[in-house]
Amino acid sequence: EQLLKRADVPKEHQWKLEDMFADQKAWDASFAELKNLLKRTDEYQGKLNNAASIKECFELEDEISYHAERLYVYAHMHHDEDTANPTYQSLSAKAKKLNVEAGEALSFITPEILSLSEAELDKLIEDPA
Numbered sequence: 001e002q003l004l005k006r007a008d009v010p011k012e013h014q015w016k017l018e019d020m021f022a023d024q025k026a027w028d029a030s031f032a033e034l035k036n037l038l039k040r041t042d043e044y045q046g047k048l049n050n051a052a053s054i055k056e057c058f059e060l061e062d063e064i065s066y067h068a069e070r071l072y073v074y075a076h077m078h079h080d081e082d083t084a085n086p087t088y089q090s091l092s093a094k095a096k097k098l099n100v101e102a103g104e105a106l107s108f109i110t111p112e113i114l115s116l117s118e119a120e121l122d123k124l125i126e127d128p129a
Helices: 024-043 051-081 086-106 109-114 118-126
Strands: none
Touching (some): 024 051, 024 086
């Protein structure tokens, strides 16, 4: 049995990637938004010593992760549709690079929280407000 080319696969058997992003322009807008979100991580570096800043930082981290995952999945699935397509090779590489940048931008969070004393951590657990 021979594999079908993407164009020959019936629509009902194809991924509906437009449910993630309507088009390339929408993907590009989300990419730019994520780049801007990454810049905001600097606001929290060195300041994760109280419940409010930790909560805000975690919310930012969640938003960054959400965007990064959607961008990566969309790009990677398009690449998987046709691995010879240079447009989607490039898009997939761009998404992977941005995921690395996101990991770097967020890398301070765990060490900074772990550097808190046991008493400070206990206080945050007892009164997370």
